[in-house]
Amino acid sequence: MKKITIYEPAMCCPTGLCGVSIDPDLLRISTVLNNLKKKGIEIERYNLTNSPMKFMTNKTVNKMINEKGIDELPFTLVDEEVAITGRYPTNEELADFLGIPINSFDEESKIDK
Known part of the structure; x- marks a missing residue:
C-alpha cells in the first residue's frame, strides 16, 4: 500500500476542527482519515503549527x-512524491492512491485489498 502524507497550513489544533467556523473540507478529510485509521490504514497528517520540524526535515516539502510559499498548503505526498497542492485530496483520489474501493471510506464497510 502506498504511503500518503498530508502537510497542512497552520491551524489552531491538529485537525483544524475547532473554532466557530469549521471548513467542510477539513471535516470531510478528518472523518475519512478517522474511518480509514479504524480499518488499519494510516495516513500521516501534519500541520505547520504542531509539527514544524516535519516541514523542515522533509526535503520535498521544504x-x-x-x-511556492505556504499559501499552496496543503500538500499531499504519495510515496514522498508531490501528488496534490493547494487542496485536500478528494475521496476518489484517496481511494485511487490507496488502491481500495471508495466504499471503504464508510465507517461500516470492510476494506477489500
Whole structure:
C-alpha cells in the first residue's frame, strides 16, 4: 500500500476542527482519515503549527514551501512524491492512491485489498 502524507497550513489544533467556523473540507478529510485509521490504514497528517520540524526535515516539502510559499498548503505526498497542492485530496483520489474501493471510506464497510 502506498504511503500518503498530508502537510497542512497552520491551524489552531491538529485537525483544524475547532473554532466557530469549521471548513467542510477539513471535516470531510478528518472523518475519512478517522474511518480509514479504524480499518488499519494510516495516513500521516501534519500541520505547520504542531509539527514544524516535519516541514523542515522533509526535503520535498521544504523545497515546495521555498518555491511556492505556504499559501499552496496543503500538500499531499504519495510515496514522498508531490501528488496534490493547494487542496485536500478528494475521496476518489484517496481511494485511487490507496488502491481500495471508495466504499471503504464508510465507517461500516470492510476494506477489500
